[in-house]
Amino acid sequence: MTKPDVLYVSKPNAEWWRTAVIYQIYPRSFADGNGDGMGDLQGVTARLESLQELGIDAIWFSPFFKSPQKDAGYDVSDYKDIDPLFGNLADFDALLTRAHSLGLRIIVDLVPNHTSDQHEWFQAALKAGKGSPERDMYIFREGRGLFKNKAPNNWPSVFGGSQWTRVIEPNGKKGQWYLHIFDSSQPDLNWKNPPVRDEFDNILRFWLDRGVDGFRIDVAHGMIKREGLPNTKQFSTEMGGVKSEGDMTIEELEVANPYWGQPEVHDINRRWRKIIDSYNDRAMAAEAWISGPLERMARWVRPDEYNQTFNFGYMFAGWTKAAQIKSIEDSFTAFGAVGAPSTWVLSNHDTIRHVTRYGMVGELPQGDGIGPDYEQPDEALGLRKGRANTAFMLGLPGGAYIYQGEELGLPEHTTLEGKYRQDPTYFRTKGKRVGRDGCRVPLPWEAGANQSNGFSSNGASWLPQPESYKSYSRDAQRGVAGSTLELYKQLLKVRKEQGLGGGDFRWAPELSDEQSLAFVNNGVAVVANFGPDAVILPAGELLVTTQHDLRVEGELQQDQVAWIKLS
Numbered sequence: 001m002t003k004p005d006v007l008y009v010s011k012p013n014a015e016w017w018r019t020a021v022i023y024q025i026y027p028r029s030f031a032d033g034n035g036d037g038m039g040d041l042q043g044v045t046a047r048l049e050s051l052q053e054l055g056i057d058a059i060w061f062s063p064f065f066k067s068p069q070k071d072a073g074y075d076v077s078d079y080k081d082i083d084p085l086f087g088n089l090a091d092f093d094a095l096l097t098r099a100h101s102l103g104l105r106i107i108v109d110l111v112p113n114h115t116s117d118q119h120e121w122f123q124a125a126l127k128a129g130k131g132s133p134e135r136d137m138y139i140f141r142e143g144r145g146l147f148k149n150k151a152p153n154n155w156p157s158v159f160g161g162s163q164w165t166r167v168i169e170p171n172g173k174k175g176q177w178y179l180h181i182f183d184s185s186q187p188d189l190n191w192k193n194p195p196v197r198d199e200f201d202n203i204l205r206f207w208l209d210r211g212v213d214g215f216r217i218d219v220a221h222g223m224i225k226r227e228g229l230p231n232t233k234q235f236s237t238e239m240g241g242v243k244s245e246g247d248m249t250i251e252e253l254e255v256a257n258p259y260w261g262q263p264e265v266h267d268i269n270r271r272w273r274k275i276i277d278s279y280n281d282r283a284m285a286a287e288a289w290i291s292g293p294l295e296r297m298a299r300w301v302r303p304d305e306y307n308q309t310f311n312f313g314y315m316f317a318g319w320t321k322a323a324q325i326k327s328i329e330d331s332f333t334a335f336g337a338v339g340a341p342s343t344w345v346l347s348n349h350d351t352i353r354h355v356t357r358y359g360m361v362g363e364l365p366q367g368d369g370i371g372p373d374y375e376q377p378d379e380a381l382g383l384r385k386g387r388a389n390t391a392f393m394l395g396l397p398g399g400a401y402i403y404q405g406e407e408l409g410l411p412e413h414t415t416l417e418g419k420y421r422q423d424p425t426y427f428r429t430k431g432k433r434v435g436r437d438g439c440r441v442p443l444p445w446e447a448g449a450n451q452s453n454g455f456s457s458n459g460a461s462w463l464p465q466p467e468s469y470k471s472y473s474r475d476a477q478r479g480v481a482g483s484t485l486e487l488y489k490q491l492l493k494v495r496k497e498q499g500l501g502g503g504d505f506r507w508a509p510e511l512s513d514e515q516s517l518a519f520v521n522n523g524v525a526v527v528a529n530f531g532p533d534a535v536i537l538p539a540g541e542l543l544v545t546t547q548h549d550l551r552v553e554g555e556l557q558q559d560q561v562a563w564i565k566l567s
């Protein structure tokens, strides 16, 4: 079968989220307004204009809710309040008003799979004892073995160790076990229990009534656990080996990982979409790490489910010609089949920054970072490839996410010492996996202003910046032709002017050769060169390029991208 020429056509007059570029703020590390070394809401408000200048459409905030901060705020103890580390509800309202007046929408991060162990529901569950309705808010089970001292099943925590922790019952004796996909401070809620669903309806409405434009839903694929909580399972290949996830059917994947992507979770998606749609112009995005064929992930964005789901397949596709072709084609085909745009993304707070990934050999999975004892990345190579991939990605129709700092070309902190590490992964694996702190380091704003390069007024910073961050500071790049900041600004401006987010897509083999790749979106050719030899650019107006100083007019060097308005 030959592929259709045009692989994707946007809906006319599409809703904002189908085309938006959404900027992720990690509140701890964006800007510190009160000098305690921890980013906060007032710090964000004071710096909002720089984001308007960047040219984004919306902001997604990682959690700032009340939390003991055992997993940097993904352990919420009160969903309807702000943690004092970040400010208070009045600070949030002021931020929202200011953002809206600058034309920026705000998305907040909802964490429904689990609460903090300090949440009043979990504290009540501990006190109420076995068989109580309070315990039924969570997933409590008896242990296995004569003394019930073995975890109820073999499920491994994402952060290392078991998913089960045993509690001390009100009578002072060891008792039941509770489930936590992540840290023991993050007990999983029982989403089969109606009161849990009702509570979250209220939480959604609380923020929607406050005026937020939508949600990013944390661990959206983990809320429903397979009936009976069976052990994880491996499948054999015909040759008798262990089947890899890539070779499993969707049904096998559901059995293999009994806590990821279970079919019943789609009922929750639909329930929430009704709430979202009962308000004007709101949207929700799923963080769903769904393995297997992309058709499985596309189920999350059927018309009555999520508006967006992060295209993690694209995130890890890699910067090669073959990988880009495959991931982009598969994405348009799978998401297009359910009427959804793709949501492109390359970096976030859980993964090694893409400019650093591209400076490394080999791939590293979610939950891991790079430590001082590891082989260190090639910073210049990574930056070159990372900028190229971003320029290629932002030319594609659909929504896109960028993670704070990538507009500065900021690398991962790859030599952070153990004494600074905070990610629970580091502790649960006894340092074997260093965890995600390296991508969460506070942003440099003014080069040399103080030790944190202006992140806070006095140089304080909850994680130290590496030496190199000074040269990446925003003020050192602002207005400097060819800087990564100016490149991002130009890409976002042209993307908007040319309507690329809401455009159409076709490959343009007539504009590329073996080592280059080109597509056309709304009459704009996006050309990338993957090979060592320079390629000749098509005729037309050069709108933007990663290669600031074209060494020979009309030629594109290796790992460079150009956008050209075809004449």
Ligand code: GLC
Binding pocket: 071, 074, 075, 111, 182, 218, 219, 287, 349, 350
């Ligand atoms: C998501 C978050 C991650 C967090 C985990 C548990 O994957 O993005 O940061 O640790 O969920 O809430």
